[in-house]
Amino acid sequence: MRRGLGIAIVSTIALTVTACGSSGSSSSSSSSGGGGSVSGAKTLAASAMNSPPKGTITYCTGKDTTGDAAYTVAQFNAKYSAQGYHAQLVEFPASADQQRAQFIQRQQAHSSSCDVFSSDVIWTAEFSSQKWLYDLTPYVTANASKFIAAPLDTVHYGGKYWGVPQTSDAAFIYYKKGEAVPSTWQQVYADAKKTGGIVYQGAPYEGLTCDFLELAFAAGGQVLSADGKKSVLNSPQNVKALELMVSGIKQGSAPQAVTTYMEPETDQAFTTGKYGYMRNWTYAYAADSTGALKGKIAAAPLPTFAGAGKASILGGHNSVISVYSKDPGLALKFADFFASPAMQKAQILKFSLAAVIPSVYTDPDVRKAVPYSSQLLQALSQAHARPVSPVYPQISQAIYTNVNDALAGRVSPQAALQKADSQINSALATF
């Protein structure tokens, strides 16, 4: 009997092994470099949001540090629950990497637990090429003129639109009112030594990629070649930018601890009042105007890189709809609601999160309450996008792990960028 059992086991294994041979359809595009195309995705008609089936959709987003997500969900329910439409909020951990991991895990598992997801602008290429998102081209093209161009670009991939812009973001240098505003990065670091230091996000995660690229792009460097097929990270301009950051820490203009800071830690440090400057996103203006710093912080656009130019990185999130959603029409209704003028105005007024529609910036209420609103609009319109590629997470990983190594003094800036360069090239060659 034992022998019979043995044979049964072996044949079962053999069957299952052959059964799990080719997985799914060998679909669509030959992915060439950065640009690509996605075919065979599910498209959602714009009219789907008009009278969707009644029910509840789940909106998944990262830790709601500002309160914006909770507010929007509450407003949506206030407006639509009478008609039988509800939204509920699920929060993921604060770090962008973990939010992405959570969403990916659900999509890989074909789970319907997130109908709408607040997707960072850098994930569009990756998520859409995996066909995890609804193609929202009909809706977006019908509404394109309502949005600022740069954020709208972030939902564009392979000729289609994969989400609805939700929030946008650019970073600022925050400082204490009454102090001088430095005009170049070099001056920021020099002044920082006298005024207590500058804090920014230097932990090995996506945030560091942004902080580094702001200096790198300002210095005139790039990440990918024009056709997106090769890495050009190891350039003299990028090395100069990294050297400025590394010497900043060495000379004490920035505390060593920044190599472990994400946004919450940066806020924490700056609100103690000990540090003179902070590089952080738009939300920090309202979030950090508490306690000792109430009414005392000001925001200035990112300075020039001496001898080169200015740059800012476009951040923000888009509302994307999961293909496994059970009520995509209602999900679209929610995404549309999030982008409506009323919500976008509340977003910037109450939570100092950048809106994605230009009309908000010319609103007199907004002009009065947000003194830097016109600079913000300008920053958004001129912001650079991070490299667009389905393997962007690996590209970013190559950048942030090596930059962090350099900041912590483990490798020289040159060696760090050299290693990142070769890692990016391997990432671009990923199957």
Add this chain to the structure above:
Amino acid sequence: MATVANQAGAPAPTRRRSRSLSEKRLAVLMVSPSMILIALVAAWPIIYAIWLSLHQYSVRVAGLSRWVGADNYTSAVSSPDWRSALYHTIIFTVISVTLETMIGLGMALAMHRAFRGQGLLRTVVLVPWAVLTVVTAVMWRTMFVSPYGFINTILGTHTVWLGQEPYALIIIILADVWKTSPFIALLLLAGLQVIPDDIYEAAKVDGATAWQRFVRITLPLLKPAILVALIFRTLDALRIFDLPYVLTQGTVGTSTLSTIAQQTFATNRLYGQGAAMAILAFIIVMLVSFGYIRFVGGNIRGMTAE
């Protein structure tokens, strides 16, 4: 057919033989649910993982996969990241197992002598073992991260413990040593308690010093227990995942065989490469445990002898 054999002159089945036959059948019946379950939950996933590891699954195009044979293995073994993970894992294993055994032995010796309140002492000693690994990670994180932690305050330093390369791994080692020395202490204590007093008395009469008694009597007699502790802990340390994952997500020089496999598989969505790394970890652990089976084979035979 049995009857034919009987008719051919074989002795009639005695009561003993028929009981032995039904015993055998019963034995198989009782063992098979476990064997089937084990095949299902352990053998099957490993086989599927091997299957995955022989392919690559596209991160660009949904659903596209291709056969690559052993490529994932060769690229993992030659990748500097995986090698770092292997290096960290070995360092972690060697240092933490050594420390745990030494501290555990010290604790066992102390507990052996202090016989009053042994029950309470054993309970106290079991607390680190009972606390969840995740909670251990939280504990040690809150002790070392400024501004919440007291370590920097007490030492007067400003070190970013969990953000710097040698320190992060050191903290993970400390947390693991804290959590498992008690377990080793208990193992060794049980071993100590089987050593009879007469041997020590005889040695004292012969004029042996405490140190000589320790080295010449205690250690050799404790060898089996020490070896069991060493091997269990070595296998556990090679597979370490929880602590580095929660404390540092495997960054800052704390990646291990398990964390890098998980990151490759889950975060980077490189299923083939990730599965290969998981199987590599499996092979390494198996090689170490083969050594164990050779040593303890006698023990297992002893446990199943009738």
Add this chain to the structure above:
Amino acid sequence: MEASAATSAEAVPRARARTARKPKRDRTPWYMWIAVVAIVLFCLFPFYWLINMSLKAGSDLNGSSVVPHHPTLTNYSAIFKNPDFIASLRNSAIVALITTALALIVGSFCAYALARLKLRGKAIILGLVLSITTFPQIAIAAPLFKLWSDIGIFDTYIGLIIPYLTFALPLAIFILVSFFREIPKDLEEAALVDGATRFQAFRKVVVPLAAPGLATAGILTFIAAWNEFLLAVTLTATTAARTVPAEISFFTGATEHQVPYGSIAAASVVISVPLILLVLLFQKRIVAGLTAGAVKG
């Protein structure tokens, strides 16, 4: 006699060894008491620190003091108002209990067969069972994630219980084999002579006698299942099945832009208390189970 019993090849039953061999020694020297105090501090201080953190809130958290300046219970009330945390407690309890029950039932059959019955290759089977406990979890988690997603039991109880048996079943078998072997054969033989079948002997004679062993195996399996992290994190996504260790690492907390160490600490304390109580009540059993097979000849 005791010396020869210990040094003979036949292993002395551990239970008898422990109680009978309490050394008669002089009064514990003073330096040993220092060692004991050191041990207690070493084992308990980090846990005390955790309690300390859990009683701090607001600016007190940043104080890095060893005693809270303004002790408060807000963290505890916050986590108990957190439905996700309560759900994870429930999930952990259900998964751990079912895993333990299955491991004990199925494992006791196997252990009895290995300890008592005639079967060829028993050593191989036990060796196989033992080797399963050495599998790296990651080697199982990755393929299971893919498979569970495809067949739809991702993020369910059964999706966790099945892989949990990978360590629960071998653990139970290994402990129970030791305990079954210690039960004197005469009792079973007597039952067999009286006409019972082997299985009846097992059910009616051996199992009740092995109750302490079952309890030990049950406690250790329960704790192992409660503690499991990697599979919990990989194979669950929502509070439908997320267990406590995964929930803690996922904690987003109630406060705004502060990392909620206070609530994390409170949650950690809350889930550690039942385990510590278990240890307090059953420390003898736990030690017996942990040292099973370690102190043999």
